[in-house]
Amino acid sequence: MQTRMNPMRIPLATLMTGLTILAACGQGPDTEQVDVPAAPTPAVVDSLAAAAPARVDSGGNGSGEYRPSPRGLASDWLTTESTALTLSLQDIGYASGFTLNGSSDQATITLPVNSGLTPTALELRLIPTPGMPAATLVLMQRDRILAQRALTDTTSSLSLPLQQIRADDGRATLTLGLMVPGRDVCEAQRYYRTVIDPSSAITYSGAPRPPTTVNGFFEPWLESVTFYVADLPSRDAAQAALDASAFMGRRYRGMSTKFLIRPLPPAGTPMTEPGPFARALVWSPTGTTELLRSDSSAGTMLAIAARRDARQLFTLADGDAVVAAPGFSGTTASLDHNAPVGGAGTVTFETLGFPSRTVEGATLMSAAYPFALADLGGTTIPSALRLVVQHSVLPPAGNGSLRVHLNGALVYSRTLERSSLDVVVPLPSHLLLRDNVLEVRFQVVLGEGACVLGGAVFTATIDPSSSFVTDRANALPPGFGRFPSAYIPAFSVLLDPMDRFRVELAAQTIGAMQQTTRTPLAPAVARDAGEAVGPLLAIGTSHLADVLEAPIHSDGFRLRDRDGKVWDEFSPSTTYATMQGWSAGGRDILLLHHTGAEGAPLLQLLDETLAPYGWFGTRGDLVIRGVDGPARSLTLANAGWRLEQLPENAASWWARYRTVLFILAGLLIVGLLVWFYPRVVRRELDPAG
Template sequence: MTLPPGIRLLAALLAVAVTFLGAPPAGAEPGEQATPAEPALASSPTLRLLELGASTPDLALYGQQGTATLTIPVPAGMDPASLNVTVGLPVYVRSASITVSQDERVLATVEVPPGPAGPLVIPLAGARVRENAVTVQLRSYLLPLDGYCLDPTNPLRLTEIGVTFAGTERPPTVVADFLPPVLRKLIFYVRPEPTWAEADAVVNLAAAIAARYGDQNPAIEVAGLPGPGAVPPAPAAPFERHIVISERDDTGVSLLPGAGGVPALLVSGPRNELINQTRLLTSGTLYFALSSAAVAGPLHRSAQLPANTTTIRQLGQPGVNASALNPMVGVALDQTRLGRSVKSVRVHLIGSYTPLPGDIGGQVVVALAGETLARWPAEPGGVIDRWVDVPDRLLKRYMNLTVQVGISGNTGRCGEFQPVTLMIDGESVVTSTPAAPPIPEGFQSLPQALMPKTQIGIESSSRGDIDRAIGVVVGLQRLSALPLDPQVVDTADAVASALPAVVIAPGDWTFEEIPLPLRAPDTVPTTINVTDSTGESTTLTLDPALRFGALEVVYQRGRTVLVATSNGAPAELDRLLDWLAADERRWSNLDGRALLSVPGRDPVLVPEIAVPVAAAGPTMPTWAWTLTGVLAGAALVGAAVLLLRRRAAGD
């Protein structure tokens, strides 16, 4: 890849801050060189589209000539060989074919077999790999049965998409190539009793890796080393990486010599320098670390402070458009991209649509969550220039504002009428103000209510607490379009802080200054309303002897706190976090204020509880009065039963 002059100049300037002179890895003896790693053992694997970071596992090709673009990350030393799909034809189609091309060069054309959905192999031989990725265009051509029209809402669907690669993954030989385009698993190795600096470095790097790989959702774990200076016991598997985090005098990032396979990476440094070395792995400076060892100069992470006014282009949409008889586009309003919890959202829609003929009527409709926010008749000039207010009651973490041009009149047979093109410009303005408390509250306020910086409170720097912190932070990061900025501190410091916090308290919750929505009763059973994994409402009775783990969201003293705790059952909290990690959709689907896990069943959600804004001085929130009433009611029932029994005995 040829670098522009500006980048080459930047590389020269960075040489002052980043040293990579082929020095031996930190901890190696002078003169010792890293042993060249042997190739990884896997070859010709097939990876699902979701494992490659696609936001959806399926592709839909609409119309008689449908198109879709697919970008595939490619590991070093490998080439994409084929797409393996299950193809489903629309109804009333006589024949269909799919053509795959790259840069106007046809790679392959395959005929779709008639009949029900079935497997299809689409060759990708000859596709050129650029910067560890391949981008191809898929085009479908459909021929309907005589006398039938194609339904524009019923596409040709490609599902269960997998990519088969040819070749063997090539192990990295320089620091710049350590992180692969495709990562399925990352293991951090730390000493038996990690230091606080090591805990902070591991959690920070885990969040940064989760942000870098996005929808690939690699598994991230923590494992132990037998002692300082030790190396991982086995080489990494294909599409897997091992990173050793060590607080020590030697500073730098280096590939560790190994007996074969993919070498591990050592990140080391003294307490005040270790976190800076981890930042090298997810900074632009990494691309210039072209040797087996590097020492990063100061790499600062600047907090991304949100603004009251932005554009949809700055929110990740350079513009949206669609062409159809009744075209519709979606404008994404993502609170994690706004970088905070917001209210009073307004959108200034700027765009256009194809002017309609005089004999065709039409209207523009703007809606959110199925509710119409604005509508107006189609105008002769086809210009859109309207402010639309979003009610606070409709605010969620993710919102999709839809804009549709609906037409009416005689459009001819089989869509002979010229399709309408609708465009919304990327300069459409979005305004908002900070919301305190967040809107909505509970899990839907996360992670935006924890931005721009959050503290991660752990009771000790043990591997168990680090692993739990990673489980929560990585889950939150995968919800966010912006990177989180966590800082590991002692639990007591996080509780006393004014910053947003995630607090890991696996054994019990002893901080009465932060009352939780759900607490374990000490003497009497408590019945609460919950929602099971299918979304159905039910009840759950908490007996004093029942042990559970929980994630609970609290808004307290002007900040949001997420607490991971249990009533003396750390293993149940771990089971809850493992359940969340097993399906990437579970974090996103959380709602309400608490997630509860009890032995023998899937975790359940405690629905949203209305909590008023606290007045000056200590007050008892609604949930506390509710639980107090439940407990009092249970006590009264118990007393009544006891009295009746005594009377019966007296009779």
């Protein structure tokens, strides 16, 4: 039902009435929890799908969906063999590179190794500390030393051979160690920093092996994965695309792999299959889920034929290995693999993907644990940290302390005694953000004569059984900070209308959110607003903003701060796009909407908002962008902003009613043509002369 308020009926005085954003946003730490229906979880969705396995399309109209024939580019694979692949550390997920501290430190690097390829060399770009004594850089895999290189304070690059490394399951884990002979290890630890730049590169040789089954379809590293859907995709196709976007966010977390949504070419047009480091997914409801092949193709196109296959492939932890479908290795699958953690209880470091960490040194040592609230399971926040540490005994003359920092703020400190710790650290909720860094620091003073090479060293191991004590409370951060935590365990996605453009925007958003958390995101595409229950990701036009009663939903408004200064103004005829995050009625909603007919500003808004830090870079609760940009982020909640709705003007009136007017004009013209027809075309002779 159309709920747009007719601005022509708004008295002028009312138009200038300020709206307090807080009331509209209704979000804050003390917001009362309201029971709202939860979004359908993947298991529920799959159960529904399983109940009707023969049903090809249970969603939108899906006009234009078909199975294209691939046009192979097998010759590309031969070309690739002679041109080795080179990846930077940034490409494979080490956006900041590494820093090796002090006189003895190590860093672990996990390299993706695609089938058929062999890493040949690690070309390091280094920034050593000026004046640092000559040191030795050691490359190791497990206990094997693969290479050693001398490092001076002027060395800017080093090449380390990688031919001897072994890869398991497409990954090879290496350790880079630095040893600096020095006069005083305590001083060395304080001052020496050897930075390994993220532009450092790994070169590969060999010929990439084409995938033969679905299991090997997603290689450890890919340049891009493109999902082809029709311009008006079916609901199942949209669901599959969003599942794929979340899957990509998890599988290639931190990597430069791109996930793209692109239109299916016109029926009958062969699709050129992508090269060795790219993959294409095609939603085609006919046939079975299988690799598309032709005589010259290499199998880099995967046709997905059923919602259940897409669910299993993209939402299960080992989806591609266990999906029960033709061409998959498994025959049975449990649909509960990815049930997210959640609820009151504890979440161990091990669950969050942090194994046992050991720090060793003579002065200051630290171990950082980046975690997202979403990693802890939805609308729960950590109320305390149980920290279990085993450490070496301090020398008689030495002393030391443990300090725990949350997002840079010290939250706990105690003196080190004996050889172990098992403490519970309260975590102030006001310090918690969507993306947090917990840092455990040890500060020791080993005593007189200990700071020499070969002297006593302090060692501490943080046990992976250390855990966050979580508490179910609706105390998530405001605005965009609530997402993706609010989306766990599942959330609805409402696309109005459900077209490829909006699927692309949703996929981009979900993919970016998934990069911030290990917890799988489980979107459920809703048919309409009534079906979209629970936390919601909504993408549409101003009509949808009206329906959802978004904080900014009028076609024209003026934004003032508490001092009355106008910060932004959009006339009713102006096209603009917003991303708004708010909570209303206990329901968290993230809305991307645009006014006018053109959606381009919304796409540009999302691109600008997510560049370059992805969802990590989002701040506040509103991003707004006009046609000419740029996108501006604002925090409206509790900031005293006022919205003034602007009155209708000629341009906005035209924009609003132009379609109606054109239809009326068309009808008038047709009516006139019909009316004039007997007068100017089929005239009758006048019998009277």
